[in-house]
Amino acid sequence: MERRRKVPNPLALAVLAWLLWEPMHPYELGRRLKQSGQDRQIHYTRSSLYMVMEQLTRAGFVAPQETVRDSARPERTVYAITDEGRHEVHDWLRTLLAQPRQEYPHFAVALSLLSLLPPDEAVEVLRRRSAALAGQIEETRTTVAEARADGLAWIYLVEEEYTIALLEAERRFVADLIESLKQPDYARSWQETMGDRT
Amino acid sequence: MERRRKVPNPLALAVLAWLLWEPMHPYELGRRLKQSGQDRQIHYTRSSLYMVMEQLTRAGFVAPQETVRDSARPERTVYAITDEGRHEVHDWLRTLLAQPRQEYPHFAVALSLLSLLPPDEAVEVLRRRSAALAGQIEETRTTVAEARADGLAWIYLVEEEYTIALLEAERRFVADLIESLKQPDYARSWQETMGDRT
DNA sequence: GGGGTCATGTAATAGGTTACATGATTCT
């Protein structure tokens, strides 16, 4: 049902999208990703840029256009998007938007093991999380406000709004969870079930 | 500040947690993970179980205890957790709970490129997402209700509640976004900026 | 003009996924 993308790494999508605009070499791509703030949504390293360019080339989504040797810097290969590449961006983007895919946040794994910690310890660490979340929310809000003050339209900040929405939901969840863990019946039943451990 | 874990894969945490209970061989681990529903929070394949066992062994968190050859099945190696392993579980779990880590949901990447789609197309795909989200929420609720009917305590379902909280936040976000995209000024400004493309 | 640090890329290594293998067991 979900046929595999030839280059599934999301970095590849961003790269293709930039090449829609104009041909570029990998290092330049990196600069744009950083400047546009997309590095906050995409996990990558400089090396992975070279890797995906290679993969995209093999897949036929981009093609090396020319190799510039500007006689100082190392040789830079400039890549251009192909027609298949253009098709891939459009199709992939639609799919990504239309179909939620199972994500695996680390916090969920930790939650599934929460019963291992004594109740008061659990409350303590979750309080720390809550504070950290508040900080991240604040930070993201600031980023958005600054960009907007610079005249950037809301549509180019929508991914940050999404981030904020998720962070706030998590903060509320954690607050509720802390309350539940503080109930004396929880402490009691935890003692009963987990009391017998070294 | 954040020293790297020797075995950063979250599957390793779940494995260690199960071994706290009793020594096991990898295949058995797989069965437990599936039966306990942790496979909904952790991304892994059967092979990666063998891999992490190897990594955990190298790291000194587990040790092969005995190799059972029950003269029918292939040889199975039973692993036991070590003291360092016990320490690692506890420390890792606390860290994971206390410190939010940057996650990279695919949807955020797609959102950052939303401006590439014509407004009506964007609305259409987001509506499909919204419906899919509603389905997932419903499904998760059912899972929780069934488990609870079986007598499972809330603390063992807390990760599912978290999933639900995130899904609902996303659904609300998408609903709002759709409304924004339907505004006629958005269609107008999209035409102006993006009208000039093939 | 030697010490950072940009700019740019390659190579080595570790991690993870897919494909393959093989002897039970169970079904019809």
Next chain:
DNA sequence: AGAATCATGTAACCTATTACATGACCCC
């Protein structure tokens, strides 16, 4: 008994990350 499927593991292959390399520019 042959087909399907379970139980279990290994090997081959990609992917991604870390480490290494190298020439310019820039700063006192």
